[in-house]
Amino acid sequence: MEKTISFKLNGRDVSITRNPLSRLLDVLRDDFGMHGVKEGCSEGECGACSILLNGRMVTPCLIPLGAADGQEIMTVEGISATPEGDCVVQAFADGGAVQCGFCIPGMVVAAYSLLKKNPDPTDEDIRLGISGNLCRCTGYDLIVESIKLAARRGRDLWKK
Amino acid sequence: MEEVTCYIPRTLDEALEILSKDDCTILAGGSDLMVSHKRTIGVDPRFSKSVMIIRNLPEIRKIYTEGGECHIGAASTSSEIAENPLVPWHLRQAASRMGAVALRNSATIAGNIANASPKGDTPGPLYLLDARVKIRSAKESREEPVSDFIVKFREIDLKPGEMITEVVVPLSEDDFDYVFWHKVGTRKANAISKVTVSMALKFEDGGSVVRDFRVSATATGSKTNRSRDVENIIIGKEISEDLIEEVAEAFDGIISPRAMPEFRRETCRRCIRRFLSEAERRRAAGDRRKMIDTYDGYHMPGAPEVR
Ligand SMILES: Cc1cc2nc3c(=O)[nH]c(=O)nc-3n(C[C@H](O)[C@H](O)[C@H](O)COP(=O)(O)OP(=O)(O)OC[C@H]3O[C@@H](n4cnc5c(N)ncnc54)[C@H](O)[C@@H]3O)c2cc1C
Ligand code: FES
Ligand code: FES
Numbered sequence: 001m002e003k004t005i006s007f008k009l010n011g012r013d014v015s016i017t018r019n020p021l022s023r024l025l026d027v028l029r030d031d032f033g034m035h036g037v038k039e040g041c042s043e044g045e046c047g048a049c050s051i052l053l054n055g056r057m058v059t060p061c062l063i064p065l066g067a068a069d070g071q072e073i074m075t076v077e078g079i080s081a082t083p084e085g086d087c088v089v090q091a092f093a094d095g096g097a098v099q100c101g102f103c104i105p106g107m108v109v110a111a112y113s114l115l116k117k118n119p120d121p122t123d124e125d126i127r128l129g130i131s132g133n134l135c136r137c138t139g140y141d142l143i144v145e146s147i148k149l150a151a152r153r154g155r156d157l158w159k160k
Numbered sequence: 161m162e163e164v165t166c167y168i169p170r171t172l173d174e175a176l177e178i179l180s181k182d183d184c185t186i187l188a189g190g191s192d193l194m195v196s197h198k199r200t201i202g203v204d205p206r207f208s209k210s211v212m213i214i215r216n217l218p219e220i221r222k223i224y225t226e227g228g229e230c231h232i233g234a235a236s237t238s239s240e241i242a243e244n245p246l247v248p249w250h251l252r253q254a255a256s257r258m259g260a261v262a263l264r265n266s267a268t269i270a271g272n273i274a275n276a277s278p279k280g281d282t283p284g285p286l287y288l289l290d291a292r293v294k295i296r297s298a299k300e301s302r303e304e305p306v307s308d309f310i311v312k313f314r315e316i317d318l319k320p321g322e323m324i325t326e327v328v329v330p331l332s333e334d335d336f337d338y339v340f341w342h343k344v345g346t347r348k349a350n351a352i353s354k355v356t357v358s359m360a361l362k363f364e365d366g367g368s369v370v371r372d373f374r375v376s377a378t379a380t381g382s383k384t385n386r387s388r389d390v391e392n393i394i395i396g397k398e399i400s401e402d403l404i405e406e407v408a409e410a411f412d413g414i415i416s417p418r419a420m421p422e423f424r425r426e427t428c429r430r431c432i433r434r435f436l437s438e439a440e441r442r443r444a445a446g447d448r449r450k451m452i453d454t455y456d457g458y459h460m461p462g463a464p465e466v467r
Contacts, residue, residue: 001163020166021211022204023194030202043195044263045350056239056265062194063266064187064205066168067215110261131349132260 007068009034010078020066025049027065028075036076036105040134047133050106051075057113059132076105079112087154088112088147095146099137106133111147119151119158165210172219172296172325175212180298183320184212188235189266191259192275215268220325223247232327234270238282241269248329249451250285250358253341257281260349270324276310276383279353281343283310283384286327287376288358294326303328313382335372336360338439340452342431355379355417355424357431361439368398368443375407375432380415380424387414399440408432430454 006015009032016031028034028051037060040048044062051060052074079085088111091097098104107130114121114129121129126147127140135143151158167184169175178184185207187193197205214220220233223244230246241247242256242264258264258272258281272282273293285291286306293309295302298321306327309317318324340359345351355377362372373394376386390410394403408429417424431454438452 001165003166003168019163019204020168020213021163021207023198026202026204039201042198042201044191044259044266047260047262050262053265057262058265059262061198062190064166064190064194064211064213066166066213067187067190069168069216071216113261128348129261132262 003066005065005069007070008072010074010081016065018065020069021064024051024060024063024065024068024073028060028073034075034077036080038102038105040102045132045134046103047106047110047130048103050109050133052079052109052113055116057109076108079109084115084154084157085112087157088115088150091146091150091153092143095142095149097138097143097146103133103135103137107135107143111150114147115151115154115158119155121147121151123148163204164207167210167212169212169214169217172217175214175217175323176296176298178212179321179323182210184210186274186323187211187213188215188268188271189237190215191263191267192271214323220270225331228331230329230331232269232329234324234326235268238264238267238269238272248285248289248331249339250288250341250360251282251329254281254285254343254356254358257343257345263350269327273306273310273327274316274318274324276312276314276316278313278381278383279379280384281353281356281378284356284358284376284378285341286329287384287386288360288374289329289332291327291329293324294328295322296325297321297323307384307386310383332360336362337448337450338435338442338452339450340431340435342454344427353379354420355427357428359431359435361435363443368440370394370397370399373407373436375411375435377411377415377428380417380428382416385411385415387411390414394436399436401437404433404436407436 002017003020004015004017028037038048040046042061044059049059049061050057054072080089088108110130110133126144167178220235222233224231225246238255238258242252272280291306292303311317338361343356344354357377359375364371373391378384393407412425435452
């Protein structure tokens with residue numbers, strides 16, 4: 001059964017006619033070309049697919065398209081286009097947070113979502129904030145450092 | 161492959177109306193159902209009957225207090241519960257340690273209850289606090305203690321046409337002098353519990369006699385365990401080493417963990433000993449700090465370091 005589902009994607013009104021039980025992850029990648037939404041585990045464990053739904057970080061591998069009806073979605077593409085998101089992306093690049101890069105879009109979403117709520121996080125806050133995002137390469141230390149860098153550099157951005 | 165019907169109601173009345181006509185699978189956060197029904201990358205999950213998505217129904221996402229009870233909308237997420245100061249302490253603890261950030265933004269309380277997994281985290285506090293589920297159909301409304309609603313492993317007392325609309329938790333917080341909640345998982349994030357223990361205790365005003373004591377544990381049998389008989393061993397008495405041992409042994413008698421039974425049993429025994437002896441020590445010392453932790457620096461056998 002197909003249905004027309006409408007939502008806001010990175011600030012734009014969009015709609016799509018598809019099975020409302022399709023995974024939001026597939027819809028974002030295949031129908032909207034949001035390839036920053038990565039698929040790692042397919043079951044909510046790795047955080048590679050992280051997006052914001054109504055400003056809250058969620059994993060669209062666990063969410064059916066129909067649940068997005070009338071809601072607001074931001075993917076890493078939309079986030080990087082904001083001054084705050086750009087600040088995180090730059091800090092990740094400058095801080096050496098990236099190795100293979102597969103986990104990074106999800107990490108950027110997690111970092112953005114953390115700093116929006118808590119502009120001055122401790123190391124522990126950062127590690128908890130990204131604890132649902134797995135990285136096979138870096139050992140996390142440089143990711144944590146880069147998030148601290150983003151907090152420092154973007155001080156005025158996050159606090160506004 | 162025929163795709164099933166999917167409803168996305170906008171109001172609770174509409175949802176109940178749909179349920180009265182079509183026996184749907186209710187999908188809230190999807191964090192259990194989307195995993196159990198997933199197929200592969202790019203392929204839609206397959207459900208065997210119609211699905212109704214209730215995640216965004218505003219009427220069942222509210223949290224408020226009324227008549228000395230905390231009412232939690234069925235589709236409230238773990239994050240919303242963990243962040244809300246109106247919610248009793250034990251439940252906020254459990255909600256705040258479920259999964260990781262993203263999971264907590266999807267997982268709902270009714271989903272956690274209806275999933276009826278003995279490893280679910282919220283039933284521990286819900287049993288402890290005598291919480292009830294409010295259940296509605298298009299025609300009727302009823303309430304039932306969570307501990308009866310969860311019949312056994314993967315079985316709940318929900319008839320076709322019905323859904324959970326609210327979880328009601330009596331606010332007995334002020335009735336407790338000391339509280340305890342402990343989860344043993346394999347790691348801090350996205351860890352399904354190995355065991356969680358919830359406890360609460362109240363002394364008679366200004367006295368040393370126990371007025372109320374409660375203990376529940378999850379992941380220690382086919383459903384969450386709690387027994388008033390066990391608690392009654394110490395209620396009306398003063399806490400002593402012997403009674404603590406008696407309670408620990410009696411609780412051990414009601415649990416039936418299958419995997420790693422000795423570890424789970426030992427964890428429960430140690431938590432009970434720790435809580436009751438520390439509550440008595442604090443009472444005698446006039447120490448009114450409510451929250452009791454596991455031993456500082458004490459390491460459960462085989463468990464991750466307790467912070
Ligand atoms: C990565 C990961 C980590 C997890 N970590 C934890 C954890 O730490 N602790 C824990 O306890 N669980 C954990 N879970 C399991 C799961 O997230 C929880 O059980 C969650 O609360 C389920 O809620 P939901 O709304 O997502 O459920 P759904 O998948 O939407 O539904 C689950 C069940 O509840 C039924 N249901 C939902 N709402 C209603 C309603 N209103 N009325 C009647 N029936 C209803 C559904 O029909 C279904 O049978 C984890 C899951 C994942 C994927
Ligand atoms: S692919 Fe969604 S969390 Fe791993
Ligand atoms: S950089 Fe390779 S998985 Fe994180």
